[in-house]
Amino acid sequence: MAKADITFESLIRLEDEGADLRCLLDAFSELSADAPPSWLVAVQARADALYAALEDMGKVVRRDVLPFQRDLASITKPNGGMGAMAPMGTQKADGQLVNTRK
Numbered sequence: 001m002a003k004a005d006i007t008f009e010s011l012i013r014l015e016d017e018g019a020d021l022r023c024l025l026d027a028f029s030e031l032s033a034d035a036p037p038s039w040l041v042a043v044q045a046r047a048d049a050l051y052a053a054l055e056d057m058g059k060v061v062r063r064d065v066l067p068f069q070r071d072l073a074s075i076t077k078p079n080g081g082m083g084a085m086a087p088m089g090t091q092k093a094d095g096q097l098v099n100t101r102k
Contacts, residue, residue: 003069003073004069004070004073007065007066007069011057011061011062014057015054015058021047022047025043025044
């Protein structure tokens, strides 16, 4: 589950940085609404491509990567899932379990 948490936190941080960049560029655009400088137009075009890529990546991570990582973690965790082993033993007459695994 730790990998899924790290992946999700990283995605959120990346999306937050993209949102901050969008706010900054919007503020610059408002300041120069009449005649935006050429650098702002160029950066805005690259930022639009970045936002689209971030959105696509977020969809893939949420739809495919996170569920896979969570499923894998639940299967391989030591205290449950398919990866756990039940104790091997024999029951004594008084109800105690004798460990037969050596």
